[in-house]
Amino acid sequence: MQKSFKNYIFSRHIILATLIFFVCFIFSTYLHTTITKQESLSHSKAISDQIFSSMYQVMKKGWSKEDVELFTNSLKDNFEDSNYEINIYRADIVNELFGKIKEKEKDTTLVDVLNGKQIPLENFDNNIIRRLNPLIATNECKSCHTNANVGDVLGVIEVKQDLNSVFTQSFYQFIAFFIIIIPLFYIIAFISSRYTTRKITQNLDLFNNKVENINSIQDFKEFDSKNIDLYFGEFNKILKNVDFMAERLKNVAVDKELLEFEIKLLDKFIITSDVVKDWKEYICDLLIEINKIMETYTLMTIFRVGEDQFEVDIFWLGMPKENQKELFNNYISKIVKEAEYFEGMTDFTIKHIVADKNRCINKMDENALEYRTKSLFLDSPKIGGIVGIGLQSVFSNDPVRYIVIDSILTTMANLVGSVKAIHKYTQDLEYYAARDPLTDLFNQRVFNDMMAYEIKRAKKHKYSFALMIIDCDNFKLINDNFGHAFGDKFLQTIANILNEEKRPEDIVARYGGDEFTIILPECDENGTLAVANRILKKISSTKLIAPDDSKIGITISIGVCVYPIHSLSQKDMFIIADSMMYQVKEEGKNSIKIPNHMDVSSILKQKQEKSSLLIKAIENDQIEAYFQPIQPLSNNNKLVIHELLMRIHQDDRVVSAYEFIEIAEARGLINTMDLMVIEKAFKKIQESSYEGILFINLSPKSLIMGDFINKVNKLIDKYKIEKEKIVFEITERETVKNFSLLEKFVHTLKSEGYKFAIDDFGSGFSSFHYIKKFPIDYIKIDGDFIININKDEKDKAFVNSIITLAKELEVQTIAEFVENEEIEKVLQKLEVDYAQGYHVGKPSQKFVCFK
16 A cells, blocks of 8 residues: 655654653653652751751750650641651660650661661652651760760651652643643644645645656657756655656657557467468458558568479558559569579569458559568578568658567568478478488388287288398498498488388388388288398399498398287287397398297297296396496596496396396386386495485386386485486387376476486487477487597597587586597597496496596
């Protein structure tokens, strides 16, 4: 709630007046009490002295006991109606001669005075004044008081005065007085506050009226508050700064209609499906809106639509005349000729689109026509173009309207560019969702879907079909010796041969790396062998020219499985065909192998044995945690890192993860095994007081399975592990169908304090997608690029590009497969942060610390 300045000052005056009132009241009361006390002490002394004088005069004449009692009673009678109390006390030496008389009981103070002790004779307690006047023996007194010596105390006169009634009466009198005069305080406070604020509020009202009368930019520019005086220097300083601010704002003030137009423009810039479908209608609406604030004839767009083609659209406010069309056609041609982007592209047509067909453009001053343009060029996807606006130069030269025009062109460029990019990306996504970008063959996902479909179809129609798995022989050696570019050409050549030699109905896919698959519908063993032999013969006769001009031959190994002869299961068919392919490699490569019943039994038995191995390992707690060190390559970096690896100890044999990981994932055992090895690792950390970082390699599928991470969190709490020292490695071992779910999950874990790394970075396109979408802390560069980095310049260039990207994103890099000192030195020069490999250290059950 806002406060009124006038009321604020008045309230402060009231508070001040009330404070002064209470101070005066308290001070007056205190002063009255002090004066009254002092006067009472003086009266008490005078009374005691007067009584003593009277007694002394009587004693001179000599008095009897009856005279003393008579004198005492007369004192009581004289002071009976006053607030005084008079008492006379005799000392013991007087009582010895003249006997005791009736007197009040003595307190210790009286006894001390009578005994001649030097103590204060005046006392003020509970508003009662008490004065003691001792009667001291002189030579004259010895005539009667023969047993006394000069200086002895013969008696004491006590005078008491009770002031409570006096103080009470005066207190009420003060209250009455101040109640009568308190309105005077408040009246003075009111007059003072109004006098203080009158001049300020009058001028503030004047300033407020001037501000309220600003209804347009022109009113604002005429605003002036220099003739306003707020009386106080501080207020006038503020007003002066307001004037200064207003002067500066006058130069950048924008009309309301321009701002409203800007808001409408931004509101419209939402790329919906309707806008993508008919963006030209959007531009027409935009042109009509622009003309509400400035006279504009045209909007134009020039955008590339092909390798050597582009399209031009000119949007007219109304129906143009032929000469007006010709004018803009010439302008467009000039732009195209001058733009380097459109160099050599002459194939284009100009489309004229009218926004309002009920309007005609009759007058158009060609000499006063102003053109404004803005360019937009994208490298990915390859899209570029120019947008323009034609309007009267009087508007384009206005600096404020120039900003608005620039906003219009930016909006147009973004809109049309985005629509073109979305269209291009949509086409690419539709294609590459099913295709491998290198070979143009179907990808692994489509292969799996096709296999599932073919099994259902074969089962329904009761026919056989075959699966062929093809692997390139010695591809890694070729890739390492001649580089990835030649390796890519090698794979593309094989893909082309597979496409040429297969039957029209066969489905070819690149499964991954140098491995291909072919599904042969309605095909038996003989038909499969015929196709396989044709492919093998063609590939064996093909030679490629290597970068060193040598001719390189190509050979492949082919494994086959036929439905339903060998298996009825999609997974088993793949395992059988894959096993046959590996048997070909073991027997000398460059051949084909179809399994017999013994092969099928052996393969499925081996699969069952591996499954039993895993189940037994879980039941008997034979899963062990191994740790491979990751070494900092900089001397300034002392961080200790290890990667957690899983091993199975069984029958005095250590089984590595690569021997059982696929079966574990297929059987759904991987999550249980991961949790077991993680708990053992956490226990080892606790026991050894390890303070370094631990990398845990999990597939995306493991991360999003059920309450897996909740169980990890419980282990974290149980063993008191710091979350920021745990790094989850995201791998591409399994395809994640719901990528958005994984993305949300990773961000949730990041917010809890865990860190993340991408494993085998560069091995696939998903790695770059991960680094874009996920909050990554480390990149582990794929070992295929590291193992020959000291020999292959292309590998070095690729790794260098990854390092540059990582530095830009402030992500740390780890090189895998560091097998010798030469590789380590190259990595140090490239400024890789960490190294991992057998040269650094082999996996063991203990943590390693680098000196």
